[in-house]
Amino acid sequence: MVVSTSSAGLTPAAKAAPAVKSRFRTDIQAMRALAVGLVVMNHLWPLRLPGGYVGVDVFFVISGFLISSHLVREIEATGRVGLRVFYARRARRLFPAAFLVLAASMLLVLLFLPYPLWMATAQEILASVFYGENWLLAAKSVDYSAMTESASAVQHYWSLSVEEQFYLLWPLALMLFAFLARRRGRSVRRTLLSAVLAIAVLFLAYSIYVTASSPEQAYFVTPARVWEFAIGAAVGLAALQLKSLALRNVLAIAGFGLILASALTFGGETPFPGWTALVPVLGSALVILAGNGQRRLVHDRLTALPPVQFVGKISYSLYLWHWPLIVAAPYVLGVVPTAPYKVAVLAAAVLLAWLTKRWLEDAWINPRGRHSGRAMGFRAPVAGMAAVSVAAVLLGAVGTAKEEHALDLAEAGASGPCYGIAALENRECGDPYAVPVGLPHMGKANEYWTMPEVCAEAKDELLEGGEPAVCDFSGGNPEAQNVWLVGDSHAQHWQEPVLTLAKERGWKVSLSYLGACPLLDAPIESFEGKGSHPDHVEACRHWGRVVTDAIEADSPDKVFVSMFVGGEIVNDGTGEPQGEQYINALTRDWKRWTDAGIMVVPLVDPPLNGMVRDPECLSLNASSPQECAVPRETAVGPDFFLQAAERMGTDKVRAVDLTEYFCDLHSCYSAVGGVAVYYDANHVNAQFSRQLAPKIAAVVD
Numbered sequence: 001m002v003v004s005t006s007s008a009g010l011t012p013a014a015k016a017a018p019a020v021k022s023r024f025r026t027d028i029q030a031m032r033a034l035a036v037g038l039v040v041m042n043h044l045w046p047l048r049l050p051g052g053y054v055g056v057d058v059f060f061v062i063s064g065f066l067i068s069s070h071l072v073r074e075i076e077a078t079g080r081v082g083l084r085v086f087y088a089r090r091a092r093r094l095f096p097a098a099f100l101v102l103a104a105s106m107l108l109v110l111l112f113l114p115y116p117l118w119m120a121t122a123q124e125i126l127a128s129v130f131y132g133e134n135w136l137l138a139a140k141s142v143d144y145s146a147m148t149e150s151a152s153a154v155q156h157y158w159s160l161s162v163e164e165q166f167y168l169l170w171p172l173a174l175m176l177f178a179f180l181a182r183r184r185g186r187s188v189r190r191t192l193l194s195a196v197l198a199i200a201v202l203f204l205a206y207s208i209y210v211t212a213s214s215p216e217q218a219y220f221v222t223p224a225r226v227w228e229f230a231i232g233a234a235v236g237l238a239a240l241q242l243k244s245l246a247l248r249n250v251l252a253i254a255g256f257g258l259i260l261a262s263a264l265t266f267g268g269e270t271p272f273p274g275w276t277a278l279v280p281v282l283g284s285a286l287v288i289l290a291g292n293g294q295r296r297l298v299h300d301r302l303t304a305l306p307p308v309q310f311v312g313k314i315s316y317s318l319y320l321w322h323w324p325l326i327v328a329a330p331y332v333l334g335v336v337p338t339a340p341y342k343v344a345v346l347a348a349a350v351l352l353a354w355l356t357k358r359w360l361e362d363a364w365i366n367p368r369g370r371h372s373g374r375a376m377g378f379r380a381p382v383a384g385m386a387a388v389s390v391a392a393v394l395l396g397a398v399g400t401a402k403e404e405h406a407l408d409l410a411e412a413g414a415s416g417p418c419y420g421i422a423a424l425e426n427r428e429c430g431d432p433y434a435v436p437v438g439l440p441h442m443g444k445a446n447e448y449w450t451m452p453e454v455c456a457e458a459k460d461e462l463l464e465g466g467e468p469a470v471c472d473f474s475g476g477n478p479e480a481q482n483v484w485l486v487g488d489s490h491a492q493h494w495q496e497p498v499l500t501l502a503k504e505r506g507w508k509v510s511l512s513y514l515g516a517c518p519l520l521d522a523p524i525e526s527f528e529g530k531g532s533h534p535d536h537v538e539a540c541r542h543w544g545r546v547v548t549d550a551i552e553a554d555s556p557d558k559v560f561v562s563m564f565v566g567g568e569i570v571n572d573g574t575g576e577p578q579g580e581q582y583i584n585a586l587t588r589d590w591k592r593w594t595d596a597g598i599m600v601v602p603l604v605d606p607p608l609n610g611m612v613r614d615p616e617c618l619s620l621n622a623s624s625p626q627e628c629a630v631p632r633e634t635a636v637g638p639d640f641f642l643q644a645a646e647r648m649g650t651d652k653v654r655a656v657d658l659t660e661y662f663c664d665l666h667s668c669y670s671a672v673g674g675v676a677v678y679y680d681a682n683h684v685n686a687q688f689s690r691q692l693a694p695k696i697a698a699v700v701d
Contacts, residue, residue, distance in 0.1 A: 025291055026309060028066070028291065030304070037055070038263045040319075040322045043322065043323060044326065050268065051264060051265060054277070056159045058283075060163070061232035061284035061288070063166065064231065065288050069237075071086075071170070072189065072192060075178045075188065076188060083171060087168075095380075097320055097357075097361050099129070102157075106392065108332075112332050114331075114440070114441030114619060115402040115443070116406075119396045119403070120152055121396075123396065131161040131165065135221070135222075141217050150615075153324040156319065189237060189239075192237055193238060196234045199227070200227045203224070207224040207273050215533065227281075241293050248290040248295075252287050253299065256299065258280060258282060259287075266279075268530065314356075317352070317356040317357050320353075330620055409438070417429070419674065420673040421692070433629065436622060440618045440622035440676055442679050442685065448495065449492055463539070468512040469511040470510050471499060473503050482510075483556055483559075485559075487513060487519045488513060488517050488518060488562075489515045491560070492513045494562055496686045497690055514540065517543060518563045518570060519548075519589070520544065520588075522582070525569045525570060551593055551598065552598075555596050555597060559601065562603035563605070564682060565641065566605060566682075572585060583640055586602075586644040587647055599652050599653075600648075600654070601654050602641040602654075604657040606659070607632075607637070607668040608682070609635075612630045614628075615680060618670045618676055628670040629670075631666065631667060632668050635668035656695075658695055662677060675687055675691070
């Protein structure tokens with residue numbers, strides 16, 4: 001990439017200025033190499049480079065610097081930006097490789113990935129085609145059921161979506177500020193610099209706020225990232241050229257050090273982007289600033305080496321190719337990739353990236369022919385969008401058809417003598433844990449949150465001061481039992497058996513769930529190892545009080561309650577062991593209910609899945625599911641529910657422990673009688689859960 005090293009003019013008089021000498025910035029190419037290397041290493045070896053995701057932030061700073069430098073020079077020289085030319089060049093630079101990899105990803109998904117993933121992949125491909133993938137992922141992040149979905153083959157397009165949105169709006173913003181500067185007789189560059197710095201501060205403040213309040217969304221939404229582009233733009237607008245070679249060397253080394261330090265020390269628990277993103281962003285800015293000069297720096301001995309420059313040159317295509325190959329690798333190989341396989345995936349990604357750069361990117365960025373600029377800038381990308389979109393729609397439609405067929409097969413086989421837990425009780429079935437699984441891939445037939453038609457429109461509005469969702473199977477019978485099912489998403493995965501019993505017995509069932517929120521009289525401290533934001537802690541406590549009060553006031557016959565005991569840490573401030581805090585908090589709520597004459601039915605959490613085995617294990621071992629077994633002592637988590645029930649010492653509390661249907665005396669399994677046990681990393685498959693209805697009934701009847 002060629003960029004100016006001059007400050008250019010500060011006023012419209014710059015229109016008459018001579019051409020500015022430009023040079024190739026090997027340091028920026030090296031930054032690209034470092035950025036893509038961090039991202040790829042993080043995706044291949046996440047435990048060894050937990051903060052490698054900061055490579056994306058490095059890319060954002062580079063983009064802000066390069067694009068803004070180009071746009072400002074054009075504004076100073078001509079008074080405006082040639083938007084048609086600018087957008088056409090961006091399209092030629094980005095679209096061909098992006099659409100090629102989207103098409104290749106669809107082919108990989110179609111050939112190797114399980115069909116239940118096809119619809120989600122198709123949706124994300126459509127979002128990626130129109131550069132809105134980041135907003136789709138942000139929307140999914142607030143859907144608790146979607147948070148545990150497997151990553152799609154095109155999920156990494158979220159960052160490209162953010163960049164494209166920046167490219168779309170940034171020229172317009174700069175032209176507006178330049179117009180206002182000229183109208184008031186002020187320096188264009190100084191006005192732009194002031195405006196860009198103000199934008200950086202404003203959006204950094206927003207990023208800090210949204211990272212604290214909605215961390216899952218913050219990672220993807222564009223406003224939380226705008227300040228990173230603005231920092232790069234500010235470096236370009238300042239156009240500082242430091243005279244001290246020693247100072248430039250110190251700044252460059254410090255900049256690279258900040259980037260590497262964040263990659264090595266940050267992780268999934270780091271609040272990001274927010275204020276922590278300042279570390280890699282400022283590091284990137286320092287490297288760019290230090291490179292504003294003609295004399296070589298110390299790091300050039302390494303960063304200017306041909307291998308480093310090569311990786312920087314193919315960085316865009318390498319970013320595109322590496323992720324779909326990583327996602328597809330387990331299904332192509334039939335095993336969870338080990339180090340040699342990961343190295344092979346990396347080599348394949350580099351090869352494909354080089355071929356794409358050589359034969360596609362370079363050919364399209366400098367088209368030839370009388371009408372090549374116009375045609376290749378707009379018509380061809382539009383045609384590419386249309387083609388990829390149509391293919392994505394077809395992929396989703398085929399996937400949906402296969403899922404519906406699978407649902408029919410599941411319903412047809414549900415009454416078999418060796419189906420699911422029936423195999424545990426029928427000796428003629430042989431080893432119930434070795435039966436090949438016909439439907440190892442989770443789809444519509446397995447969704448634990450699906451509501452039956454009788455209550456499909458019911459909404460839980462307890463948290464907003466309204467009523468719980470209600471599924472009424474009573475048929476208006478005034479003598480029908482009134483039942484509640486409450487808790488986090490682990491209460492929700494018991495919905496199938498509870499509603500099955502409700503339909504058989506004519507119950508009226510009230511439902512209230514709040515994901516990542518234990519229903520007990522103590523504040524949550526962390527969920528799955530990640531600290532809980534104060535807003536979530538307060539919302540959780542408020543919901544818990546509302547639900548507990550509502551149940552006490554309603555005085556139902558039974559309350560089924562469950563939660564993710566193994567993933568939710570509470571802290572009541574007493575300093576007692578976690579088990580004691582949990583048990584004390586549970587019994588305080590349960591006593592209120594039993595004192596009101598209500599039967600409390602704690603549903604003990606099932607053995608762990610994702611924390612003790614690869615959630616994709618069954619998909620890769622459908623014909624020999626016993627390969628996914630883990631020792632019972634590893635999979636069976638704390639039995640706080642059982643201990644709390646024993647401490648209550650009353651028949652009004654009847655704990656239901658179904659561990660024997662997940663495990664034998666020695667091991668716990670991911671499939672029983674040919675039926676997958678788990679839907680994802682920590683929820684039960686609806687098909688399996690439904691079969692446990694009679695076992696629950698045996699305890700509560």
